[in-house]
Amino acid sequence: xxxFKNPMLVLFGLALVFTSCGxxxxxxxxxxxxxAAEKVYVAPGEHDEFYAFVSGGFSGQxxxxxxxxxxxxxxxxxxxxxAEKAWGYNEETKPMLNTSFGFVPWDDSHHPDISQTNxxxxxxxxFINGNNTPRIAKIDLTxxxxxxxxxxxxxxxxxxSSFVTENTEYVVAGTRFSVPVPQxxxxxxxxxxxxxxxxxxxxxxxxxGGMDIKFQLMMPGFDYDLSHPGRGKSHGWFxxxxxxxxxxxxxxxxxxxxxxxxxxxxxxxxxxxxYVNNGGGTKMPSNYAHNVYNExxxxxxxxxxxxxxxxxxxxxxxxxxxxxxPKSPHGCDVDPSGEYIVGNGKLSADLTVHSFTxxxxxxxxxxYDGDAYGIPILKFEDVLAGTVSQPGLGPxxxxxxxxxxxxTTFFISSEVVKWKLGTWEVVDRQPCFYSVGHxxxxxxxxxxxxxxxxxxxxxxxxxRYLPTGPEVTQSAQxxxxxxxxxxxxxxxxxxxxxxxxxxxxxxxxxxRSKKIxxxxxxxxxxxxxxxxxxxxxxxxxxxxxxxxxxxxxxNPDNIEGIKVGDKVYFHVTNxxxxxxxxxxxxxxxxxxxxxxxxxxQTETFVWEPKQPGVWPFYCTDFCSALHQEMxxxxxxxPASSNIDLSWSLGE
Amino acid sequence: xxxxxIIMVLAALLPLLLFVFPLWKITLxxxxxPTPLGMYIYINDFADANPHDIKNINLMNHYVGMKYIPDxxxxxxxxxxGIIITTVIGLIIxxxxxxxxxxxxxxxxxxxxxxxxxxxxxxxxxxxxxxDPKAIMKFTNPDGSVMGFQPPFFGSKDxxxxxxxxxxxxxxxxxxxxxxxxLIAYFFGKKEKQTLKD
Numbered sequence: 101x102x103x104f105k106n107p108m109l110v111l112f113g114l115a116l117v118f119t120s121c122g123x124x125x126x127x128x129x130x131x132x133x134x135x136a137a138e139k140v141y142v143a144p145g146e147h148d149e150f151y152a153f154v155s156g157g158f159s160g161q162x163x164x165x166x167x168x169x170x171x172x173x174x175x176x177x178x179x180x181x182x183a184e185k186a187w188g189y190n191e192e193t194k195p196m197l198n199t200s201f202g203f204v205p206w207d208d209s210h211h212p213d214i215s216q217t218n219x220x221x222x223x224x225x226x227f228i229n230g231n232n233t234p235r236i237a238k239i240d241l242t243x244x245x246x247x248x249x250x251x252x253x254x255x256x257x258x259x260x261s262s263f264v265t266e267n268t269e270y271v272v273a274g275t276r277f278s279v280p281v282p283q284x285x286x287x288x289x290x291x292x293x294x295x296x297x298x299x300x301x302x303x304x305x306x307x308x309g310g311m312d313i314k315f316q317l318m319m320p321g322f323d324y325d326l327s328h329p330g331r332g333k334s335h336g337w338f339x340x341x342x343x344x345x346x347x348x349x350x351x352x353x354x355x356x357x358x359x360x361x362x363x364x365x366x367x368x369x370x371x372x373x374x375y376v377n378n379g380g381g382t383k384m385p386s387n388y389a390h391n392v393y394n395e396x397x398x399x400x401x402x403x404x405x406x407x408x409x410x411x412x413x414x415x416x417x418x419x420x421x422x423x424x425x426p427k428s429p430h431g432c433d434v435d436p437s438g439e440y441i442v443g444n445g446k447l448s449a450d451l452t453v454h455s456f457t458x459x460x461x462x463x464x465x466x467x468y469d470g471d472a473y474g475i476p477i478l479k480f481e482d483v484l485a486g487t488v489s490q491p492g493l494g495p496x497x498x499x500x501x502x503x504x505x506x507x508t509t510f511f512i513s514s515e516v517v518k519w520k521l522g523t524w525e526v527v528d529r530q531p532c533f534y535s536v537g538h539x540x541x542x543x544x545x546x547x548x549x550x551x552x553x554x555x556x557x558x559x560x561x562x563x564r565y566l567p568t569g570p571e572v573t574q575s576a577q578x579x580x581x582x583x584x585x586x587x588x589x590x591x592x593x594x595x596x597x598x599x600x601x602x603x604x605x606x607x608x609x610x611x612r613s614k615k616i617x618x619x620x621x622x623x624x625x626x627x628x629x630x631x632x633x634x635x636x637x638x639x640x641x642x643x644x645x646x647x648x649x650x651x652x653x654x655n656p657d658n659i660e661g662i663k664v665g666d667k668v669y670f671h672v673t674n675x676x677x678x679x680x681x682x683x684x685x686x687x688x689x690x691x692x693x694x695x696x697x698x699x700x701q702t703e704t705f706v707w708e709p710k711q712p713g714v715w716p717f718y719c720t721d722f723c724s725a726l727h728q729e730m731x732x733x734x735x736x737x738p739a740s741s742n743i744d745l746s747w748s749l750g751e
Numbered sequence: 752x753x754x755x756x757i758i759m760v761l762a763a764l765l766p767l768l769l770f771v772f773p774l775w776k777i778t779l780x781x782x783x784x785p786t787p788l789g790m791y792i793y794i795n796d797f798a799d800a801n802p803h804d805i806k807n808i809n810l811m812n813h814y815v816g817m818k819y820i821p822d823x824x825x826x827x828x829x830x831x832x833g834i835i836i837t838t839v840i841g842l843i844i845x846x847x848x849x850x851x852x853x854x855x856x857x858x859x860x861x862x863x864x865x866x867x868x869x870x871x872x873x874x875x876x877x878x879x880x881x882x883d884p885k886a887i888m889k890f891t892n893p894d895g896s897v898m899g900f901q902p903p904f905f906g907s908k909d910x911x912x913x914x915x916x917x918x919x920x921x922x923x924x925x926x927x928x929x930x931x932x933x934l935i936a937y938f939f940g941k942k943e944k945q946t947l948k949d
Contacts (some may be wrong), residue, residue, distance in 0.1 A: 616803075651810055677803035678810070679786075725814065726887060 136589045139580060142169040147610070150542045150603050152555060153212045153226050153239075154576065156180075157597025160207045162228055162239060167542070167553055167603060168578055170592030178237045178246045179207030179230040183693035187246075190695055191669070191704040192624075193393070195402035199251050200387045204233045211262055211326075212602040215304070219266035219331050219547035223608035225309055227262040227271045234258030236273050236302060238311060242614050243395065250311045251388040253408050254281045254298040254318075260327040260432075264304070266335050266547065270369065271311065273300040274340050278321035278347075282384070291349040293473075295321035299340060301369060310392070315376045315409045317367065317420070320473040321347050323356070324365070326431050326497075331547050332438035334456040336370035339441050343428035345472070356428065357447060361480065363422040363472070364432055364443050366459060371419040372411055380416065381409040396623040398701050414474035421463060422472055424480040425452050431497035431538075435506065435521055436547050440485055444495040444508065451495050451508060453524070455485035486524040491517045496537060499544035501551025501581055509536040509556065516556055516579065518586060530586045532577060534560040541581070542603030550605055554579045554586070557598035564591055574598055615679040617700030626671035627702035631655055636747045643668045643745070649683045649697065650675040651724040653749065654717070657732030661745035664709055664738055670695075670717075673702040684720030687734065694720045709736040755939035756845050758932055759853050763841025765929030766834050766860075769794040772922035775871070776800065777902050779808065780914045790820070792871075794834065794922065795827045815900055815911075816886025817878060826870060833863060841933070850940025857933035864926065872904050 142148050148166025155162055160180030164173045177187035181197070188197045188205055197203055207230030215225040226239040234252035239245065252258055252273045260274030278295035280286055286294070299317040304310070322342040330337035345362045348355030375381070386408040393400040413420040425443035429452070433442045441454040462482040469479045494512030501507070505527065508517050514535050518528040536556045543549040561575045573593035580587040619629055628634060628646050634655050637644045643666050648655045654672075662668055674683050676699035686694040687707050695703040709715065719730035737743050773791035778800065780787040788808050789800025797820055799805050809819045837860060844852045879901025890898035890911070900910050903917045919927075 676810075678807045 136580075136587065140168040140170065140578065140590045142166065142171070148606060150550070150553070151606050151609055152540070152542070152601050152603045153214070154555075154557070154594055154601040155209045155212050155228060155597075155599045156595050157210065157574075157599040158208050159596025160209050160230065161596060162209060162212055162226065163595045163598075164244065165592070165594075166606070167555065168589060170576070170578060170590050172595070174244055175595050176239055176244055176246065178228060178239065179204075179209055179235065179249075181205040181693075184696065186693045186695045186703060186705070189693035189705070191706065192399045192702075195400040196246065196249055196391045196393060198391055198402035199233050199235070199389045200253070200404070201233060206232075207235060208232045209237075209599070210259065211600045213263050213271075213545060214602045214604050215268040215309075216264055216266050216546055217268070219335070221543050221546050221548075221604045221608065222268075223604050223612070225268075225304075226602060227264060229258050229261035229273060231258050231276070234273065234275070236262045236271055236311065238271075238304075238309060240309070240395075241609050242612050244613070245393070247393040247395070248309070248311055249389075249391045250302060250313065251390070252298075252300050252313075253386040253388040254279070254296070254316060254384075254410075255300060260299075260324040260340050263328055263338075263545070265329045265338070265369070266331045268304045268306070270314065271302045271304060272327055272329070272338055273302060274324035274327050275299070276323050276325060278323065281318060282386075288349050291321060292347040293321070295347070297322055297324050297342075299324060299327075299338075299365075299367065301372075311390075313388075313405075313408055315372060315381055315411050317372065317411050317413055319365065319413060319420075320475070322363070325429070328432050328434045328441075328545065330434055330438050330456065331436065334434065334438035334441075336368060337456075338367045338369050339423075339432050339434060340365040340367065341425065341429040341432040341443060343430075361424040361426050362428055363477070364425045364429060364441060364454065365475075366421045366423055366441075368419045372416050375416045375419070376409060376411065381411045383407050384410045395617070396621055398617070398622065398624045398627070398703065418463070420475050421459070422475055422477040423454050423459065423483050424469070424477060425454070426450065430495075433498040433500075433506075435500050436502050436549060438547075440521055442498045442506065442508075444497055446494050446496055446511070448495070449490050449493070451488035451491055451498075451519075453485045453487065453521075454483045458485065459483045486522075488519050488524045488526065491519060491526050492529070497539055499539055499541045499554065500549055501541055501554075502543075502549035503551055505551075505581075507539060507541065507554050507581070507586075509539045511535050511537065511559070516554065516586065518581070528585050530579060530588060532556045532558055533564050533575075533591070534558060534562060536577075538600040540601040540603055542605065545602070550603070552580070552582050553589075553603075554581050555601055555603065557594075557601065559597070565593060576601075616677055617698060619673075619675060619677055619700040622673065622700055622702060624671070624673070624702035626669070626704060627673050629673075631675075634747070634749075636661075636745050638745055641666050645670050645672075645747075647672045648675045649673070649685065649719065649730075651681070652719075652726035652730045654685070654719075654730065654732045655749040656747035657749050658735075658751075659732070659745075659747045660735040660737075661743045662709060662734055662736050663741060663743075664712060664736060666709065668707045668709065668734075669704055670707060671702060671704045672697055674699050676700070681723060682721050683723050683730070685717060686720055687717035688715050696721060709734070712736050712738050753940075753943055755850055755853070755936050755943055758939055759845035759856075759936035760842065762853075762856075762929045762932035762936055763838050763845055765932065766926045767838055768925035769834055769922040770831070772925060773798070773920040774922040774926075776916075776918055776920050778916040779811075780916070781912050791920065794830045797822075811913075812900070814887045815890065816883035816888075817900055818881065818883075820878075824874070826867075826874075830867065833867075837863060845936075850937055850944060853933055853937035853940055857930060857937060860930045860933060864930065875901050875904060878902075 150167040152165040162176045181188035212228045234255040238248040240247040255275040257276030259276035278297040281296040297319040303314040323344040325341045327340040344356035391402045427445040427448035429443035430446040431444035443452040468476040492510030492513040498508040540555045578590040674697040775792040778789040791798040880899040
């Protein structure tokens with residue numbers, strides 16, 4: 101008996117030790133949490149310090165969050181239809197999703213980047229790439245809406261995009277998949293030497309922001325993974341990481357991982373621009389959509405462009421060089437000074453940093469290590485600035501705080517690592533939950549980062565939130581980087597995959613945000629500016645309703661004389677001129693989304709009534725104390741009837 | 752030129768600034784309006800404090816059956832003529848007349864301004880009480896009478912969910928200053944005459 105009792109007591113004692121340890125730990129993290137809570141708490145009615153524009157990845161959208169709170173303000177529809185906002189459903193925005201393949205209602209949105217002036221964020225536009233059907237979109241930050249989308253011809257998997265040069269001279273879109281250019285029917289295994297990788301330079305009009313493809317650089321058939329512009333001293337250059345320099349077309353996970361080094365392509369775009377301005381390049385027949393949304397007509401138009409200017413890199417000597425970089429580099433990041441080009445060799449244990457100054461010297465000295473398809477390869481040792489030795493596993497992306505520190509994400513070891521530029525020493529590391537992809541420091545892609553927070557965007561969430569079945573939320577994590585050590589402050593869920601983000605001080609953007617659209621400036625083809633213009637017109641089987649909406653009625657709200665088989669266009673103008681008074685509208689059986697119409701705006705939906713009856717429509721956005729009264733009826737008669745069109749309000 | 756006459760010239764000219772600066776301002780505050788709605792009353796116009804404010808005041812007020820604030824009222828024609836006439840009279844007086852006329856001008860201006868204020872009060876009363884019988888929302892006072900929505904004549908007042916403020920603006924101060932100067936000119940004139948006698 102005695103023998104038996106003693107071990108029990110020991111066990112009991114151990115249990116107490118463990119329990120008290122556990123309590124102690126809990127107490128500690130509780131104290132930390134309250135400290136972190138204060139740092140992310142934005143009191144009711146107060147504003148966040150930063151906007152974060154977080155891409156939705158495969159949702160095709162761009163979400164707007166506040167930092168440090170992680171509160172979601174808006175999901176801006178870009179490449180994917182959005183029934184909430186009628187994006188891609190109403191007649192006005194359908195042309196925005198037009199491509200050379202017809203209407204494409206979805207894409208994979210990856211890398212938002214904010215426009216710059218003199219290397220600093222100016223907060224005018226956000227650019228973002230659609231990967232799958234290559235497109236670049238521009239979001240106007242006075243309205244937080246997508247106002248332009250340009251399709252990229254000769255490209256596939258538009259991934260090394262959409263990064264802007266330091267005066268927003270260009271938005272750059274590089275192809276991930278090389279393809280036959282022009283597209284043609286050929287055996288896949290004849291890839292090597294025959295496929296091309298197009299790097300597209302889209303000029304941005306300094307006045308109206310209009311995009312236009314200036315030229316396409318037709319590079320060897322590698323995969324162009326990510327890119328960044330030079331800045332400061334390296335302004336005028338652009339850097340692209342490559343993988344699959346093996347030019348494999350199958351089982352890339354093995355076959356594209358054979359070369360010890362792939363390349364960072366350094367492109368002197370100023371030189372090519374000059375060449376093109378002097379008549380260089382070849383005009384190639386093409387077919388790609390250019391879609392522009394006009395704020396005054398509240399309507400988008402889609403134009404098919406028929407030509408693109410193509411430049412062969414070997415035709416412009418001294419414009420393109422390859423910098424050998426270990427093991428399929430992923431992120432290609434340039435520090436705020438423009439001196440360091442970080443190649444995040446995702447299969448390498450080390451981080452490789454190239455020196456822009458040394459690169460120029462090597463070019464000057466023509467110290468080449470051979471060439472690839474006529475493009476000179478510089479010697480690795482000649483351009484290397486330094487190596488961050490064994491900082492983690494699977495480096496993907498690096499951003500900068502403007503105080504001499506760099507922050508790199510490691511996918512496999514699931515962490516953010518802080519290291520020093522120049523000395524290459526690791527200063528701190530913090531775990532991510534889990535498997536971080538991109539990270540973002542507001543302004544981290546500019547000469548002047550706001551080095552206060554870093555946002556880590558994770559690929560895997562697992563148990564971090566309440567479970568929601570097999571598909572769980574996606575997640576971002578905010579760290580305070582104002583001190584020597586990073587501190588995890590906040591997890592917050594995101595819409596779609598938070599692939600990458602761009603952040604900016606809210607003060608630069610918020611004063612310019614529009615409150616309403618001026619009704620007097622409404623130039624919509626079917627818009628009205630006063631109730632005197634309200635009417636219904638028949639044109640054969642087409643019926644156009646010029647309708648107004650204002651608290652709390654539609655005008656007209658009784659319409660008769662519609663027949664089965666008619667195609668009825670509801671052109672609805674919101675006559676409000678007050679901040680935050682949108683109205684919505686839909687009718688029973690409409691085979692499309694509602695409209696959500698901002699003050700001063702006109703939108704259109706189509707309704708094809710299928711059976712006689714009296715069908716109600718109503719306001720879908722709770723607008724006022726009499727929102728429930730904001731409704732109306734359309735009488736639909738048999739196709740054979742001869743009831744005249746009539747419309748009224750309050751009769 | 753005598754000091755009294757210079758002051759009288761200023762007195763006559765100062766009310767002309769009513770053509771530049773607003774006379775009065777009515778402001779409506781409510782939680783849903785972080786930027787309050789406001790209307791400036793000029794001698795010849797109603798103006799938005801911020802773009803579209805009057806349209807939005809009308810939209811609010813139609814719920815309780817108040818009339819739309821008109822684009823123009825007869826006063827917008829009468830008041831400017833009145834001010835021009837009184838200024839001309841004031842200038843003639845300043846140039847030619849005996850200082851006693853300065854006092855008469857002052858009394859005339861006080862009467863004209865009072866008439867204007869009474870007119871303003873009547874308009875406000877009518878605006879707040881002459882409600883559409885088909886008003887969407889009807890409110891009654893505790894005693895059972897129909898609730899009016901007259902903005903305050905001067906000062907601040909709670910009206911349902913709004914707090915209304917009504918205060919004179921720079922134009923009104925110019926008018927008041929001009930009138931006061933008329934009286935000052937009279938006293939200077941009186942003093943000058945006495946000095947002359949002595």
